[in-house]
Structure formats: structure tokens, C-alpha cells
Amino acid sequence: MSSRVFIKNRIPTKNVSTTKRGVYYIGVDSKDISKENQKQWFGPEEDLIKDPKRFVDRVKNHRALKHSKSVKSHHMIFSLRKMDYDAYKRSGKDYKDIIRAVLNDYEKKHSVKLDWVAHIHDTNMAENHPHCHVIIKGVSDTLGDRGHKRIYMTKQDIDSMKKDFDLELDRHAQYKFMEREDIQTLSKDLGKSFESALQNLAFEAEKKKREGELERSKKVRKNKERGRSR
Structure with a gap:
């Protein structure tokens, strides 16, 4: 899956x-x-950062980031389907909690301390796929044996984060009955990935919606024709 x-x-x-x-x-x-x-904006500990200038200053003034070729920051986007995000929010949590949990796991695995700011996008164009932007300083705040550690985001790191995300959802997401039924059906009966299966479900739902609209328009036309013939 x-x-x-x-x-x-x-x-x-x-x-x-x-x-x-x-x-x-x-x-x-x-x-x-x-x-x-x-x-x-929010961060590792702050729920509301009105002005992230201090974060930008920490990037600008860090001695390990003075070289022109050094990676100053990583810009990551974490996106969930609305169904999963809503199920997670029902437990009283939101992106702040899941981002912190996943990045904390990254810190433990790599023995680093991340410095980052993030912002949740869950309105307007992001309604169906709420997501969170996270900008991470390119170096750790924890001194190691060789000085500050550089932050890297490898494919293995991304795969690990995905697993951590799923574990966090499994721990806290509160799916409604029909959502759970969809999950079981998609994984067992359809034998497809969540993404492709949900596209099929969305297509069928849209198809039924259009068929219903067409049927209603036919009834309206018939009623008008009956009214004219009287």
C-alpha cells in the first residue's frame, strides 16, 4: 500500500x-x-510566529552558512488528502502536531536539532489537498564531534518520513465508518494504490453527479413542454 x-x-x-x-x-x-x-507560521515549539525574521537572521548569521556554496535551507511540502487530514484533526490535532512528530523522529535518527518554520495551507485552492510548507535551516544547532552537522534530505529520509507520517495517522486519525470501509476496499478488493483508486472513486462520483443533473434537466424540460401543451 x-x-x-x-x-x-x-x-x-x-x-x-x-x-x-x-x-x-x-x-x-x-x-x-x-x-x-x-x-x-509555527515552529518546533511555538504555535504562532507572527514574524519569522528571527529565523531568517539565524540562517543569515550562522557561521557555518557563510560560504556562498553552502545550502542555506531546505523547502519541503507535506501534503495529505482531505479525508486523512480531517480524520487526523478529529483527534484534536493538526499539521503542527504531525510535522513536529515526524521531524522529531528525523532528529533522533540523525542526532541533530532542526531549526525550522512552517505554515499550513488548508483553504482555497488547497481545500482538497491540505498541505504544510516547512523551511529548514541547512545546518543543525547541535554541535557534534566535527562541528555543526549539515542537514541533508535524501530519498531514504523522505521514505522514512512517509512511514512516520503513516504511523502518526494510524495512532491518532479517527476515520468515519465509510472512510474505513473505503480504506479496506481500496487495499484488499481493488488491489490498487490509494491514489489511483481514489481517482476512480472520484470519477464515478462525478459521473453519477452529472447523470443526476442530466436527469433533472430532462424532467424540467418535460414539465415545461407539458405546461405549453395545456
């Missing part, structure tokens, strides 16, 4: 100004956030 989360690791940023633009894009300029949800 494929993972329920889609994770995209954008090209690592080697420029502080690009990091800054990314930070303000995810919290202010993106079309996926409404005005009332703008500037709602």
Missing part, C-alpha cells in the same frame, strides 16, 4: 534572500491561504 502523504523536497536553497522570499511566500503571498490565516 502506498503512503497516504506526498512529500516534495524542493531544490535546496543556497541564497539567504531566496530563503527569506520562501519564508514570506508560504505565510503571506501564496494563493492557498486566506487573509485571516496569513502570517500564521
Whole structure:
């Protein structure tokens, strides 16, 4: 069975100004956030960061990131289907909790301390696939034997994060009865991945919707014709 989360690791940023633009894009300029949800960044411990300038300054002023070729930050996107996100929220949690849990696991596996800011996009264009942007400083705040550790996001790291996401969902997501039935049907009877199977379900639902609309329009026309013939 494929993972329920889609994770995209954008090209690592080697420029502080690009990091800054990314930070303000995810919290202010993106079309996926409404005005009332703008500037709602959060971090490893803070639920609300009104101004992420301190994060940008930490990237800018870190001595291990002064070299022009050093990776200043990683920009990651974690996306869930609305069904899974809603089921997780029913337990009283949201993206803040699941992002922290997954990144904490990354820290334990690599013996590092991540510095990051994030913003949830769950409105407007992101309605069907709520997602979270996370910008991570390119170096750990924990001193190791050879100084500050560089942060890398390999394919193995992404695969591990997907597993951690699924485990977190399994622990807390509260699916409704029909959603659980869909999960069992998709995994056992259809024998397809969640993504392709859900596309089929969506297609059938849309097909039925259009058939219903067509049937209603036919009835309206018949009623009009009957009215004219009287």
C-alpha cells in the first residue's frame, strides 16, 4: 500500500534572500491561504510566529552558512488528502502536531536539532489537498564531534518520513465508518494504490453527479413542454 502523504523536497536553497522570499511566500503571498490565516507560521515549539525574521537572521548569521556554496535551507511540502487530514484533526490535532512528530523522529535518527518554520495551507485552492510548507535551516544547532552537522534530505529520509507520517495517522486519525470501509476496499478488493483508486472513486462520483443533473434537466424540460401543451 502506498503512503497516504506526498512529500516534495524542493531544490535546496543556497541564497539567504531566496530563503527569506520562501519564508514570506508560504505565510503571506501564496494563493492557498486566506487573509485571516496569513502570517500564521509555527515552529518546533511555538504555535504562532507572527514574524519569522528571527529565523531568517539565524540562517543569515550562522557561521557555518557563510560560504556562498553552502545550502542555506531546505523547502519541503507535506501534503495529505482531505479525508486523512480531517480524520487526523478529529483527534484534536493538526499539521503542527504531525510535522513536529515526524521531524522529531528525523532528529533522533540523525542526532541533530532542526531549526525550522512552517505554515499550513488548508483553504482555497488547497481545500482538497491540505498541505504544510516547512523551511529548514541547512545546518543543525547541535554541535557534534566535527562541528555543526549539515542537514541533508535524501530519498531514504523522505521514505522514512512517509512511514512516520503513516504511523502518526494510524495512532491518532479517527476515520468515519465509510472512510474505513473505503480504506479496506481500496487495499484488499481493488488491489490498487490509494491514489489511483481514489481517482476512480472520484470519477464515478462525478459521473453519477452529472447523470443526476442530466436527469433533472430532462424532467424540467418535460414539465415545461407539458405546461405549453395545456
